[in-house]
Amino acid sequence: MRAGVAQEKITPKLGGYLGGYWNTRIARSVKSDLYAKAIVLECDGKRMAIVANDLIGMVPEIAAAARKRIAEQCGIAPEAVMICATHTHTGPEIRDRKDRSYGSDPAYNAELAKKIASVVESTCRNLFEAEIAVGLGDAEGYAKCRYVRLKDGRDVATYSDPPRVPGYDAEVVGWAGALDNSVQTLCLEDAKSRVRAMAVNFAAHPNAGKKATYYWAEWPGDTAKRIAEEYGHDVPCLLLQGAAGDVQCAPKMTREQVGKAIAEVAIKAHEKAAQPPANPVLDWRMEMLEIPCCSRIELAEVIAWYRRKKNLADHEKRLMDRLTEFYEVWDKEGRTLRLPVQCFRIGDVAVVGLPGEPFTALGLEIKRRSPAKQTFVVGYTNDWRAAYVPPADQAHRGGYGERPCEARYLVAEAAEMIVNSAVKSLDEMWK
Numbered sequence: 325m326r327a328g329v330a331q332e333k334i335t336p337k338l339g340g341y342l343g344g345y346w347n348t349r350i351a352r353s354v355k356s357d358l359y360a361k362a363i364v365l366e367c368d369g370k371r372m373a374i375v376a377n378d379l380i381g382m383v384p385e386i387a388a389a390a391r392k393r394i395a396e397q398c399g400i401a402p403e404a405v406m407i408c409a410t411h412t413h414t415g416p417e418i419r420d421r422k423d424r425s426y427g428s429d430p431a432y433n434a435e436l437a438k439k440i441a442s443v444v445e446s447t448c449r450n451l452f453e454a455e456i457a458v459g460l461g462d463a464e465g466y467a468k469c470r471y472v473r474l475k476d477g478r479d480v481a482t483y484s485d486p487p488r489v490p491g492y493d494a495e496v497v498g499w500a501g502a503l504d505n506s507v508q509t510l511c512l513e514d515a516k517s518r519v520r521a522m523a524v525n526f527a528a529h530p531n532a533g534k535k536a537t538y539y540w541a542e543w544p545g546d547t548a549k550r551i552a553e554e555y556g557h558d559v560p561c562l563l564l565q566g567a568a569g570d571v572q573c574a575p576k577m578t579r580e581q582v583g584k585a586i587a588e589v590a591i592k593a594h595e596k597a598a599q600p601p602a603n604p605v606l607d608w609r610m611e612m613l614e615i616p617c618c619s620r621i622e623l624a625e626v627i628a629w630y631r632r633k634k635n636l637a638d639h640e641k642r643l644m645d646r647l648t649e650f651y652e653v654w655d656k657e658g659r660t661l662r663l664p665v666q667c668f669r670i671g672d673v674a675v676v677g678l679p680g681e682p683f684t685a686l687g688l689e690i691k692r693r694s695p696a697k698q699t700f701v702v703g704y705t706n707d708w709r710a711a712y713v714p715p716a717d718q719a720h721r722g723g724y725g726e727r728p729c730e731a732r733y734l735v736a737e738a739a740e741m742i743v744n745s746a747v748k749s750l751d752e753m754w755k
Contacts, residue, residue: 325365325606326366326367326453327447327452327454328363328449328450328451329362329450329520329521330362330443330446330447331360331362331560332442332443335357335539336358336416336429336432338351338354341416341426342416343381343415343418344413349537351538354540355538355539355540356545356549358412358415358416359548360378360439361376361377362374362447362560363447363560364398364444366606367605371398371448372406372668373405373444373447374406374675375405375562376523376563376564377407377408378410378412378545379409379410379418380411380412380417380419380708381418383418383428383707384709386407386433386436386437387407387707388402390441391405391407393438394441398444400448406668406675406677406705407440407706408706409565409704409705409708410541410563411681412530412544412545413532414532414536414542415541416428418433452514454512454513456513456604456671457598458508458597458599459508459590459596459597460509460698461506461509461589461590462506463507463526463585463586464505466585467503467505467571467573467574468499468572468573468574469571469572469684470529470570471501471570471721473497473721475496476495478721479718479723480722480723483575485576490639500570501570501718502685502688504567504687506525506526507586508524508700509525509593511594511597522555522561524551524562524563524586524587525701525702526563526565527565527568528573528586530542530565531572545563545583546583546584546587549587550583550584551590554587565702565703566702567678567682567683567684567685568684568703569682569684569725570683571684600671600672604670604672605670606668606669608666608753609667609749610664610667611748612663613664614661615660615661615663615735615738616734616735617656617657617658617734618729620651622720623650623727623728623729626647626722626727627644630647647729647730650730651729654729661733663679663742664705664707665679665742666705666706667753669750669753674698674700674750675700676699676746677702678713678742678746679708679709680704680711680712680733681703681712681713683712683713683715685718686701686713686715686743687701689715695750695751696750710738711731711732711734712726712732714726714736715739716739719732720736
């Protein structure tokens with residue numbers, strides 16, 4: 325087979341809005357440049373591309389414009405182009421939302437679509453004979469679940485380990501979800517066994533902090549920096565963010581420490597990497613799902629629960645006020661969203677791209693049911709509008725990311741629909 329690799333800066337000019345959190349933040353400096361990084365694989369006349377971007381998410385209009393140009397210039401089918409984001413909270417805001425007093429820069433978004441297409445075009449101009457090496461490591465201790473379960477059945481977000489939840493400590497019964505500590509690597513080598521690019525899959529929410537006022541690729545960028553130190557500064561590292569909707573970085577570590585640690589695990593995983601078949605099969609599927617949005621009736625029930633509760637703490641009063649505001653601006657009542665679930669086959673390896681911010685349970689279920697020897701589950705892919713996607717049994721527990729209309733936009737059944745679509749596509753390709 326042949327492959328191509330490339331990377332291109334996508335750092336905006338200073339003064340733009342930063343994506344992530346509820347408070348307004350303006351970029352005043354650059355802590356590290358942001359990149360779009362691409363790999364293209366070609367075998368038996370078929371081509372596929374994966375593009376990882378240092379962004380909060382991906383806007384469907386940007387993805388569609390980039391795919392159109394890639395199809396015209398490179399002959400790669402739109403369904404064979406996976407466009408994902410590392411979910412850095414210190415990149416530009418490229419989304420337009422009703423719950424924000426600000427939005428994206430249309431000029432930057434238009435230029436971003438061109439740059440995503442351009443980086444793929446660059447890979448196609450410099451294809452080389454390639455082998456793929458696939459590795460697997462473990463990074464226990466560098467990520468944690470962001471929710472704890474209370475005795476009354478609800479979830480509450482916490483950023484400490486062991487968990488401390490002011491006002492609820494006596495009610496905590498344990499962590500609310502499982503972790504996936506796996507670090508997976510997909511490495512492209514040329515005929516001289518030189519590493520030309522590496523894709524690294526790990527799940528942990530980049531979360532630089534609400535006070536950050538700089539552009540920064542966050543821990544995914546520091547992982548890429550360490551990979552480049554090891555293999556060469558022209559070697560792009562595509563950080564394929566995992567199912568990290570309910571996963572934070574370990575609280576007692578800096579994001580720089582997490583990034584470097586994940587890189588070290590990835591390097592060791594590559595040293596023990598297995599080679600897929602000499603002539604791997606390339607195949608892909610993209611299914612567009614029509615998923616209903618949640619109803620404000622669900623949010624009304626959450627608000628009513630707080631109103632019935634006696635002796636609300638100050639943070640609960642602020643939350644109730646904020647949820648009331650979301651009730652008023654919710655603009656998806658009775659609507660459905662058309663969302664993509666994308667699957668690639670590369671020999672014995674599967675790469676599954678999910679929209680929005682999927683919880684860990686979705687990734688683990690797809691891996692459990694996948695026929696591939698190794699399955700990369702990548703969140704934040706193609707379309708951010710799915711927002712948080714918890715499993716159905718967790719969608720009504722009341723934690724951030726589970727509350728309807730605020731950060732969960734879809735019905736609780738969305739998780740099962742997405743998982744089933746991925747499993748069906750994988751099954752079709754392996755048959």
